[in-house]
Amino acid sequence: xxxxxxxxxxxxxxxxxTLQSIPLQWLQPVDAGGKDRGVPLVAAxxxxxxxxxxxxxxxxxxxxxxxxxxxxxxxxxVVGKVERIDLGEK
Amino acid sequence: xxxxxxxxxxxxxxxxxTLQSIPLQWLQPVDAGGKDRGVPLVAAxxxxxxxxxxxxxxxxxxxxxxxxxxxxxxxxxVVGKVERIDLGEK
Amino acid sequence: xxxxxxxxxxxxxxxxxTLQSIPLQWLQPVDAGGKDRGVPLVAAxxxxxxxxxxxxxxxxxxxxxxxxxxxxxxxxxVVGKVERIDLGEK
Amino acid sequence: xxxxxxxxxxxxxxxxxTLQSIPLQWLQPVDAGGKDRGVPLVAAxxxxxxxxxxxxxxxxxxxxxxxxxxxxxxxxxVVGKVERIDLGEK
Amino acid sequence: xxxxxxxxxxxxxxxxxTLQSIPLQWLQPVDAGGKDRGVPLVAAxxxxxxxxxxxxxxxxxxxxxxxxxxxxxxxxxVVGKVERIDLGEK
Numbered sequence: 001x002x003x004x005x006x007x008x009x010x011x012x013x014x015x016x017x018t019l020q021s022i023p024l025q026w027l028q029p030v031d032a033g034g035k036d037r038g039v040p041l042v043a044a045x046x047x048x049x050x051x052x053x054x055x056x057x058x059x060x061x062x063x064x065x066x067x068x069x070x071x072x073x074x075x076x077x078v079v080g081k082v083e084r085i086d087l088g089e090k
Numbered sequence: 091x092x093x094x095x096x097x098x099x100x101x102x103x104x105x106x107x108t109l110q111s112i113p114l115q116w117l118q119p120v121d122a123g124g125k126d127r128g129v130p131l132v133a134a135x136x137x138x139x140x141x142x143x144x145x146x147x148x149x150x151x152x153x154x155x156x157x158x159x160x161x162x163x164x165x166x167x168v169v170g171k172v173e174r175i176d177l178g179e180k
Numbered sequence: 181x182x183x184x185x186x187x188x189x190x191x192x193x194x195x196x197x198t199l200q201s202i203p204l205q206w207l208q209p210v211d212a213g214g215k216d217r218g219v220p221l222v223a224a225x226x227x228x229x230x231x232x233x234x235x236x237x238x239x240x241x242x243x244x245x246x247x248x249x250x251x252x253x254x255x256x257x258v259v260g261k262v263e264r265i266d267l268g269e270k
Numbered sequence: 271x272x273x274x275x276x277x278x279x280x281x282x283x284x285x286x287x288t289l290q291s292i293p294l295q296w297l298q299p300v301d302a303g304g305k306d307r308g309v310p311l312v313a314a315x316x317x318x319x320x321x322x323x324x325x326x327x328x329x330x331x332x333x334x335x336x337x338x339x340x341x342x343x344x345x346x347x348v349v350g351k352v353e354r355i356d357l358g359e360k
Numbered sequence: 361x362x363x364x365x366x367x368x369x370x371x372x373x374x375x376x377x378t379l380q381s382i383p384l385q386w387l388q389p390v391d392a393g394g395k396d397r398g399v400p401l402v403a404a405x406x407x408x409x410x411x412x413x414x415x416x417x418x419x420x421x422x423x424x425x426x427x428x429x430x431x432x433x434x435x436x437x438v439v440g441k442v443e444r445i446d447l448g449e450k
Binding site for chain 1: 276277278279280281282283284285286288289294296309310311312313320321322330334341342343344345346
């Protein structure tokens with residue numbers, strides 16, 4: 001799973017039927033320090049997180065598990081909110 | 091799921107049998123601002139979107155869910171049209 | 181699915197049993213203009229395409245669908261020949 | 271599977287239900303020489319490895335196999351500790 | 361599937377139970393000319409190839425097919441030895 005910050009919400013009325021009731025967030029992947037890295041993506045989010053919150057998300061086939069429904073056509077889903085990362089000594 | 095703009099249609103008469111009736115679009119991934127990024131790809135599209143329209147697509151095993159048929163040999167499919175992205179404050 | 185050009189054939193006699201009768205091509209991914217991009221790969225091809233021909237291929241679990249046999253140990257397969265790409269106006 | 275070093279622990283109380291009892295580590299992928307490479311990630315770890323230890327991890331659908339439960343919403347999991355890599359002559 | 365050269369063996373005694381009897385190789389992906397490219401990885405290998413030998417490997421869910429056991433927690437496996445690549449004219 002990768003770290004990301006919620007940056008917005010995707011508005012889409014014409015979408016595949018299995019996605020009808022699924023909120024779609026616009027996520028910016030970030031590094032441990034919270035700095036942007038890589039390409040933003042669209043992910044399902046059933047936690048209702050708001051802009052600025054830090055989360056981790058899963059991708060591919062596992063994403064539908066996060067929605068308790070393997071028949072949903074998603075390949076990315078938020079699976080938790082990150083409070084903090086405790087770094088140990090190397 | 092990633093954002094992309096429809097840029098064309100792939101013409102292919104000699105193709106795997108499960109793909110016979112599936113329209114194939116030529117997609118350019120874009121960022122939130124609509125600027126091109128990364129490598130264009132071929133994706134199944136049952137929405138009939140036209141050139142210039144913004145969509146989001148899924149990849150890998152999930153793509154066949156989008157076609158309601160797990161036995162179709164695709165690994166990318168358009169799953170919705172994007173009207174807009176509402177950005178929140180960070 | 182991504183675009184690629186057939187550039188050769190992989191000769192391999194010592195291979196996993198499920199691959200015994202599967203022709204393996206050496207593919208160079210290309211962009212819409214036919215220019216090389218990214219890393220060449222080994223893909224199953226039941227179309228018998230020849231060097232120089234343009235195709236699109238699928239990856240991961242879907243590749244075995246292309247061979248009508250989910251038990252084949254492949255993660256990339258050619259699924260069609262590309263005649264042309266019709267680009268629309270943006 | 272890729273090589274990584276455990277660098278910390280992810281603290282997350284609000285998470286998807288199937289993840290409730292799964293310890294989540296913060297992993298830094300490394301090369302054979304132990305040097306950082308690429309993007310850190312969140313992975314499930316049932317070995318209880320500590321900061322600084324070298325491991326290898328699997329991704330995507332296979333990750334849930336590592337937890338003996340295909341219904342867990344993870345896409346990365348530690349599957350072993352690396353003692354050393356024996357390099358042969360090229 | 362991608363091309364790689366065997367460069368060593370991964371020694372790991374503390375590992376996930378399904379991996380207990382699986383030899384793990386340290387692979388360096390290479391291009392058609394045999395030059396290193398990209399990031400080395402850990403892959404299951406039931407062929408017993410030695411250092412310096414050229415192989416192709418599969419990744420993700422397909423890797424377990426290569427081991428004839430879908431319940432093994434691997435996401436990369438050697439599936440064949442490459443004798444040579446016959447390049448055609450473009």
